[in-house]
Amino acid sequence: MNKQMNKLCRWVLDTAKKAGAKEAKVSLGKSRFVEIQYRDKRPDVIKEATTLQMGIDLFVNGRYSSQSTSDLRKDSLKEFIAEAVSTTKLLSEDPHRSLPDPKYYKGQIETDLKLMDAAIDKLTPEQKHSIVKAAENAALSAGGDKVVSVEAGFNDNFSESVMLTSNGFSGYGKSTDFAAVVSVNIRDEDNRRPMAYDYAESHFYNKLANPEVIGKNAANKALAKLGAKKIDTAAMPIIIENRNVHRIIDGLFEALDGRNIYRKQSFLADKKDQKIASDKFALIDDPLILEGLGTRPYDGDGFPAKKRTIIEAGVLKDFYIDWYYSRKLNCEPTSGSTGNMIIPPGTRSVDDIMKDLGKGILITDFLGGNSNPTTGDFSVGIFGQYFEGGKIVHPVCEMNIADNHLKFWHKLSECANDPWLYSSWRTPSMVFSDIVVSGV
């Protein structure tokens, strides 16, 4: 527990009550961030920052407002809170606004979720510079004379957060985060300079991939894009590479949100316990995995984290309903926050799966696109590799896939054995059959 942060939050709660708020919630986040970036074998950017940000939710005579500020001088805060309380009184009443019933705070997680690495204090600037140099050199040598530009970076972050409510919730968390990223542009025909990147991120410094591997991967991914072209519009199988799967799931996810359900903007609102995907599709939200990038002890309402099954064998099992929208929808709250999103991996590698698929596209990047949460229609640009008989034939660009989520997930035929672990989305590569890919 950070006593100073806790004391300031307690003072804000008292000040809000004195100013006339019936209830209040305050959260305070503090982070220290250091970033080193190289280009052309010398530092391009060195950045260091300490950030403080406070959020205050006020409940005044059945009325509600929310504020955030980085001006934490006590005089300013006092004035800020007084003005906010008096203005909140002028809004319309909302009978559904209140802090959660404290019974939902019970069962808080007391165990160490392993999010804090003491190495952050020991890592010297020289070590950080040598990590970045190693990654940059690896990318330059793997890319060879095709390289136009390499950018390599390393950053670390230490953050602490406090959340208090006037009806008894008290939470504290701290974590460290380390990330290395390399991007490489290479020279192609027609002035094209395709870019690719690779990265690794972890709460623990020694869990990051070797910087040389990251640099080499980034260069090889860029080289794989040389000579990309469009192919004819056709229906074919696609494989979405593990680290990008979340771009497509995001559209499904929006429709699980209690807010969108209440606003009649969810194509999944009436689909609970119904089959919305093939048997191969399972989705689990587990905020309690040790060292997980989506791990957290409690959610935005202060409810203790718990593991939930969202989709099981293609059947929709659960929504994301926070305290406020649970009251508007007249149902039990689940949680409005996500944790680690897990799609259980399959047993075969992408290479093995490709051999069985005939011809298709391995999607390695998405571009633009969007998804309509009311109808489930989506459309998104794709880049990747066209394959035939298990072998990569050539890269593709400027192509697109479009479908409706209520049809698309039924076409899931297999998950590969390669879950991506440098993200809160722990997804394997996923295989879909018979998707219209638009090109020429």
Next chain:
Amino acid sequence: MKTTAATGGMVLAGPMLFDGWLAFADDVKTGYFETEFGITDSLCKKVLSKALSKGGDFAELYFEHTINNSLGLEDKKVDRAFSSINLGVGIRTVKDDQVGFGFTQELTEKSMMAAAATAATIANGSPTAISGKFTTVKKSDYYPLTGIKPAPLQPRLSLVESTADKCFARSGKVVKTIARFGDGRKRIMIVTSDGAKAEDLLPGSALSAMVTVEKGDRKEQFWFSRGGRRDFSYFSDEIAKQVAEGVVDGAIMLLDAVSPPAGDMPVVFGPGEPGVLLHEAVGHGFEADFNRKKTSIYSTMMGQKVAEPIVTVVDDGTWQNARGSINFDDEGTAGQKTVLVENGILKSYLHDRISAKHFGLKSTGNGRRENYANYPVPRMRNTYILPGKSKPQEIIEGVKKGIYVENVSNGQVNIGQGDFAFFVSQGRMIEDGKLTAPIKDINIMGNGPNLLRDITMVADDLRLGWSGLSTCGKEGQGVPIDAGMPTVLVKSLTVGGTKKEGA
């Protein structure tokens, strides 16, 4: 609605953290940071000296105090309000194209000196001298305010509620309306080691609505907004009416929308909002940081023919009240209008101070940043194509089979390959020169240089998007922009429909 832009992207319906009732402490027009926070010239000199204590070309201080509020309605009454305060100073040291950067949220000498010491670490030589006195940068007024203080709360509550009432009154098919009004003020002061001092107050406000409509078992949503660098005086009953009509009529049209065929076809872009096309396909690739690093597809094309002579593209920081207008940029360079492509010839990139020095040119006033926590990089302002001589109707009539784009929600570009995408939220099929069935929710793909080359007709009906919420994302920083265009014909683009032609 968002883009994940490792490269560059634009979002029209961004998060709305705007102003509602909080006001600045008083009506101080200039000298705000000195009066409110004791930031004197001598303190600035001391901090700048620290930032250049190990050498470097120049250093700058960027002070910011921003107040944003918004009012929200979900059930016919305004029952929620949001406000935010952002206060801090960013300190940057530049040596050639290398950047050292630190920031603090405490405007105390001790904190600022520590941030300056961080910025200084990019260099490792002997100290660079700073200018003896600061000269105030001459300022234009591209967004005059009717008053320093925001309007009282009550009229703003009424505006939001009357917009929602108008939506329900417009059609019985409306089953849900979400409405918001946001009004923000950003105060900045830039002080540089080479003696420039610039102070500004930037307003921004927008009225937006989203509706859900139902017909039988079919449901659709649509979103619409109006705003810019304006204050509350702009938001008349007429504007509320425009927003309500725009959002309800748009949603109802979607109830009959079909999915277009997939594949390459001619695309006509209507005036205004589809300017996102230009922002993605052309604008980002012209940002000079990508060109000095040679990572843009346009980096070898300066002075060459990139389009037909009917095409002139500008990036303009001077359009009165437009969301991307700036009296000066975030490095203190005066706001201006930059011609990027003139009669088909590539004439200029968009420069900040670093890229201008690299190319031996003057900055074009495009050095922009989201806030004090970020250093500036070249960014667009209001980007558009100048009007041509064709008539919108003759452009549509010339297309046998293609699509017409009316509204776009977001887009993204790969700078290096020049490939771009943008998402059409509203449009129509064109069949035998006539607008026919509505279409929606499709992504369109293309390649920037090919697109410029393939613009074959430009109409005379230029306008900006004026959504008041357009935000461009690059390197994790969002900045307010606008984009626009007249009606334009592009010979061929990849339309991401769901049907194979003939299937």
